[in-house]
Amino acid sequence: MAANLSFLQFSSPILQSKDCRRKLAPAVNFKSNGVSCSYSSNGRGGPKDDAVKEVEKLLEEKRRAELSARIASGEFTVEKPSFGSQLKDGLSKLGLPEEVLGFVFNFSGGPNNLKIPEARGSISAITNEPFFIPLYELFLTYGGIFRLTFGPKSFLIVSDPSIAKHILKDNPKSYSKGILAEILDFVMGKGLIPADGEIWRVRRRAIVPALHQKFVAAMFGLFGEATDRLCKKLDAAAADGEDVEMESLFSRLTLDIIGKAVFNYDFDSLSVDTGIVEAVYTVLREAEDRSVAPIPFWEIPIWKDISPKLKKVNTALKLINDTLDDLIAICKKIVDDEELQFHEEYMNEQDPSILHFLLASGDDVSSKQLRDDLMTLLIAGHETSAALLTWTFYLLSQDPSVMAKLQNEVDLVLGDRIPTVEDMKKLKYTTRVINESLRLYPQPPVLIRRSLEEDVLGKYPIKRGEDIFISVWNLHRSPNHWEDADKFNPERWPLDGPNPNETNQNFSYLPFGGGPRKCIGDMFASFENIVAVTMLVRRFDFQLALGAPPVSILFIFFVSMCEKFTSKLATK
Ligand code: HEM
Numbered sequence: 120m121a122a123n124l125s126f127l128q129f130s131s132p133i134l135q136s137k138d139c140r141r142k143l144a145p146a147v148n149f150k151s152n153g154v155s156c157s158y159s160s161n162g163r164g165g166p167k168d169d170a171v172k173e174v175e176k177l178l179e180e181k182r183r184a185e186l187s188a189r190i191a192s193g194e195f196t197v198e199k200p201s202f203g204s205q206l207k208d209g210l211s212k213l214g215l216p217e218e219v220l221g222f223v224f225n226f227s228g229g230p231n232n233l234k235i236p237e238a239r240g241s242i243s244a245i246t247n248e249p250f251f252i253p254l255y256e257l258f259l260t261y262g263g264i265f266r267l268t269f270g271p272k273s274f275l276i277v278s279d280p281s282i283a284k285h286i287l288k289d290n291p292k293s294y295s296k297g298i299l300a301e302i303l304d305f306v307m308g309k310g311l312i313p314a315d316g317e318i319w320r321v322r323r324r325a326i327v328p329a330l331h332q333k334f335v336a337a338m339f340g341l342f343g344e345a346t347d348r349l350c351k352k353l354d355a356a357a358a359d360g361e362d363v364e365m366e367s368l369f370s371r372l373t374l375d376i377i378g379k380a381v382f383n384y385d386f387d388s389l390s391v392d393t394g395i396v397e398a399v400y401t402v403l404r405e406a407e408d409r410s411v412a413p414i415p416f417w418e419i420p421i422w423k424d425i426s427p428k429l430k431k432v433n434t435a436l437k438l439i440n441d442t443l444d445d446l447i448a449i450c451k452k453i454v455d456d457e458e459l460q461f462h463e464e465y466m467n468e469q470d471p472s473i474l475h476f477l478l479a480s481g482d483d484v485s486s487k488q489l490r491d492d493l494m495t496l497l498i499a500g501h502e503t504s505a506a507l508l509t510w511t512f513y514l515l516s517q518d519p520s521v522m523a524k525l526q527n528e529v530d531l532v533l534g535d536r537i538p539t540v541e542d543m544k545k546l547k548y549t550t551r552v553i554n555e556s557l558r559l560y561p562q563p564p565v566l567i568r569r570s571l572e573e574d575v576l577g578k579y580p581i582k583r584g585e586d587i588f589i590s591v592w593n594l595h596r597s598p599n600h601w602e603d604a605d606k607f608n609p610e611r612w613p614l615d616g617p618n619p620n621e622t623n624q625n626f627s628y629l630p631f632g633g634g635p636r637k638c639i640g641d642m643f644a645s646f647e648n649i650v651a652v653t654m655l656v657r658r659f660d661f662q663l664a665l666g667a668p669p670v671s672i673l674f675i676f677f678v679s680m681c682e683k684f685t686s687k688l689a690t691k
Pocket of ligand 1 (some may be wrong): 214312323499501504507561562563566628635638641643644645
């Protein structure tokens with residue numbers, strides 16, 4: 120029985136969209152509250168009006184203060200003192216010294232006497248924002264681990280780096296993907312993201328070698344060509360003085376890239392809206408719907424058969440599966456006809472795709488499992504990169520000094536060249552900009568797990584079957600670890616220092632997760648994004664379009680999207 124995340128439900132109405140991606144959750148004004156930068160004649164963005172910034176800051180502080188006051192008033196606190204603590208209070212009132220009580224209760228109870236701090240309620244009752252934002256306020260009050268209870272459901276929210284490290288790296292065998300696997304089952308089956316146990320182990324061992332260095336280096340041509348197509352589209356928009364909605368374009372760019380990289384299929388979604396592109400988005404939207412559904416409507420027997428929406432989803436899934444089957448069959452034939460000498464860094468120059476590598480490697484796998492794996496890679500590498508690019512350009516549009524520094528580095532290192540793998544090490548500031556964008560807007564903002572056995576998290580014992588959210592959002596914005604945590608400041612990462620990752624930041628920074636389930640596409644994604652950012656900033660200036668709708672932050676399909684970032688373009 121599939122679980123659902125009804126607490127992710129939002130109360131506001133669903134928005135309609137013009138493009139093929141539907142906006143699911145309500146558009147919540149992001150901090151900028153729709154303030155547009157004024158257009159500057161030199162094409163470089165002017166700083167946002169100071170007075171406006173001040174008002175935004177005050178509004179944000181007011182909102183936070185109100186929520187903090189509500190949390191502090193105990194509105195969300197569950198008062199359930201344990202028998203031990205009641206006894207301790209009683210004895211304390213009778214005059215027993217604290218030292219004696221501390222000794223007796225620590226000795227007799229140990230960690231079992233400790234209770235995880237508990238908050239309760241409905242996130243939608245607290246605020247209209249995506250759920251991981253109010254979780255931040257609760258974290259400031261309740262600490263690095265607390266329980267959040269909604270009616271019969273309860274979740275542990277982890278925002279402490281050492282507990283995150285314990286779950287992800289030190290004791291990962293005791294945790295599964297839980298709810299995530301249940302929701303994604305219809306689209307990813309037992310693909311690498313939802314899979315657990317032996318299936319995960321076998322498939323990870325088969326797939327990881329496909330992303331070897333030679334493969335990633337070969338992808339640079341693809342990254343460059345796809346971004347060039349986007350540049351041409353933007354050229355036309357800039358020439359016509361047309362504002363562009365960037366999230367939809369980045370979504371198409373990354374779909375085109377990942378389709379070619381995973382199974383050598385050209386969606387060409389930047390140019391055309393074919394049936395298969397529409398089918399991919401239909402399936403993605405369904406997964407989004409399921410992640411916020413109050414009940415698992417897709418499991419209701421009669422509904423399943425008569426709902427036009429579910430019929431459409433099934434038709435889309437069939438089209439995708441048939442296309443994947445065709446691609447697998449074509450690729451199998453090529454591999455059969457190939458004079459194959461398989462080795463560690465094997466790559467077919469005409470078709471360097473992951474699918475080709477898997478078939479050439481003699482990977483003994485059912486066609487259903489292979490489809491699940493391909494679909495998982497497609498989804499894992501698509502929305503994450505699209506969201507990262509959109510947030511990065513949004514942040515850049517807000518900070519002309521960072522943009523200028525970035526453009527300077529790109530001009531110096533690349534000039535007009537298409538970036539190569541050798542350039543990556545030289546593009547240090549560009550990398551820091553992306554590191555910082557991933558810190559402020561991690562994709563996904565929460566990692567989902569379920570405990571498979573009893574364990575101890577921090578000082579608290581937990582039972583089997585606990586659903587856990589590791590809030591990467593909280594880790595990345597924790598005042599305990601970051602100075603000016605909300606500020607976009609690529610300079611916080613020294614250029615001569617190591618590339619920040621979960622290990623050298625001690626699990627305070629988890630852009631690609633950590634431990635054995637760490638992202639397998641981290642290098643692919645980093646290079647893809649560096650290529651896109653460099654090729655775009657050397658050609659265009661980006662500013663929030665005048666009079667554009669407010670930028671909003673949406674949590675859809677486990678990724679936090681920067682919706683409606685509409686940019687005014689100026690060709691450099
Ligand atoms: C900016 C882009 C990306 C970000 C931020 C990102 C982030 C992540 C994170 C945080 C995880 C860990 C999830 C967890 O522990 O629950 C993950 C897992 C994964 N990612 Fe990525 N990812 C990105 C791009 C990609 C790409 C391009 C691919 C494929 C080519 C990919 C494939 C995967 C797979 C297969 C897993 C599951 C690994 C496993 O469970 O063994 N990702 N990603």
